[in-house]
Amino acid sequence: MPTHWYNFLGDLPGPMPEVRDLGTPTAAEIAAKVRPRALIEQNGSDEQWIAIPEPVVEWLRQCGRPTPLHRAHRLERHLGTGARIYLKREDVLPTGSFKLNTAIAQAYYAAQEGRTTLITETGAGQWGMSVALAAKMSGLRAEIFMVKCSLEQKPYRRHYMELLGAEVRPSPSTHTAIGRRILQEAPSHPGSLGTAISDAIERALEHPSAAYLAGSGMPLVYLHQTLLGLEVAQQLKEIHGEDLGVEGRGDHLVACSGGGSNLCGLIGPHLRARAGGSDLRFLAAESTAAPRLTRGVYRYGRTDLGGFTPEVLGYSMGESFVPPPNHVGGLRNHHSSALVSLLRREGVLDAVAFDERTALEAGRLLLQTEGLLLAPEAAHAVAAALDVAAKADADNREPVIVVLASGSGFLDLQGYHEVLLDT
Ligand SMILES: Cc1ncc(COP(=O)(O)O)c(C=O)c1O
Structure with missing residues (x-):
């Protein structure tokens, strides 16, 4: 398992666009209150390799890192393809998703700095489950705002978080001023990542000893997730005898993209090789429910609705966009992160959008060939790989x-059932 995270900010194809931070207080002042200092430093660090604290390495090992890199022979045979398809199995982690990689690290830094409560948002609940477990392992409380429609669709994720002692609230929330305002304007608002981020940050601002943790969208999260791309490179070489990026072959790294963290964790460590001429292609699979990278407008906007985050340049559906309440909770962001948008803008990243049914069909094919049931978000990446x-x-x-x-799809079976079987 890697002992350092790889900071790929130095490998980007151009400078990160300026953020607009004109609120009162500014987003930087808000971040200084709610985010652990070590995490703010990591967010803009210019060190290329950042040592993973020893206790974090130990926890990640206990949780099953490095995760397997699985060659999908049966799927390949079924397709009759000459491609060699590998799956990086983050679904095997104890909370069922890759989100645990950064939850453990962020909880560690929050505890080190004396914070007592972790507050965050969650879409489909995978991030919330990881925060709930990491909080418990660090002796901290957890308070989690979960997008209302996902909470109704996936009650078992709530039960998991509550078993770990976390408080789970639907978003928009009656516990916050922003949540009450949204509900007053639209009483049946299904919630979105934008509403949940706003609820969580507002709540964290009220508690001086609380830390707000970000599940995605920020360089610090991408940094922690570079374990994915680092492990993949090593496993391809040492276990499968494969080199990536061989001339003329068009090797592909494929991930779904909501806030961009599993995607950037996978491709970040490989940006330098691609810029140096390796034949490597990067593909983001998004949902037609929020098709920012394929149909959004490149403009300034915020990832929250409460004005707590800075305006960043990114592909956007606009702040008034309310994504339809489908089963793909982790991909329903209205505004893409600045970093993912820059990669897309500069032509380093391709993107493709799938509707829910097409993605879940790909998920079903993977189950029927390889015996692996993936989360709807991850099924988008499988659909993209089939096209590639x-x-x-x-x-x-x-x-x-x-x-x-x-991520694993065991707690998403209701969604698979409703979309594919209940017709
Ligand atoms: C299983 C799973 N995959 C992917 C994502 C998308 O997140 P990101 O784009 O940050 O990787 C989520 C988000 O909730 C998720 O739960």
Whole structure:
């Protein structure tokens, strides 16, 4: 398992665009209150390799890192493809997703700085489950605002968080001023990541000993997730005897993208090789429920609705956009992160959007061939990989395709059932 995270900010294709931070108080002042100092420093660090604290390495090992890199032979045979398809199995972690990698690290720094409570938002609940577990392991309380429609669709995620002692509240929330305002304007608002981030930050501002943890969208989260890309490179070489980026082959790294953390964790450590001429392609799979990278407008906007975060330049559906309440809770962001948007803008990152049914069909095919049930978010990456393999076959190429299996689908069976079986 890697002992350092890789900070790929120095490998970006251009400078990060300026943020607009004109509120009173400013977003930087808000962040200084609610975020642990070590995390703020990591967010803009210029060190290339950042040592992972020893206790964090130990926890990650106990949780099952490094996770397996699985060659999907049966899927390949079913497709009749010449591509070699690998799945990075983050679904095997105890909370069922890759989110645990950064939850453990962020909880560690919060506890080190004397914070007593972790406050955050969650979409489908995977991030919330990871924070609830990391909080317990660090002796901290957890308070989690979960997007209301996802909370109704996936009650078992709530039960898991509550078993760990976390307080779980639907968002928009009656516990915050921003939540009450949203509910007054739209009483049946289904909630979105924008509402939940706002609820969580407002609440964290009220508690001097609380830390607000970000599940995605920020360099510090991407940094912690670089374990994914680092492990993949090592496992491909040492276990499977594969080199990535061989000339003319068009190897692909594929991940779904909501806030961009499993994607950036996978591709971040490989940006330098691509810029140096490796034949490597990066593909983001998003949901047609919030197709920012494929159909959004490149403009300034915020990821929350309460004005607590700075305005960043990114692909956006606009702040008034309310995503339809489908089962893909982790991909329903209205505004893409500045970093993912920059990669897309500069042509380093391709993107493709799938509707829920197409993605879940791909998830079902993976279950029926490999016996692996992935979360709906991760099923989007599988759908994208199927397209990449078909295209490679048509072009007579035999690439390596690495798909980030970002989470398990066992608590999403209701969604699979409603979309694929209950017709
Ligand atoms: C299983 C799973 N995959 C992917 C995502 C998308 O997050 P990100 O884009 O930050 O990787 C989520 C978010 O909730 C998730 O739960």
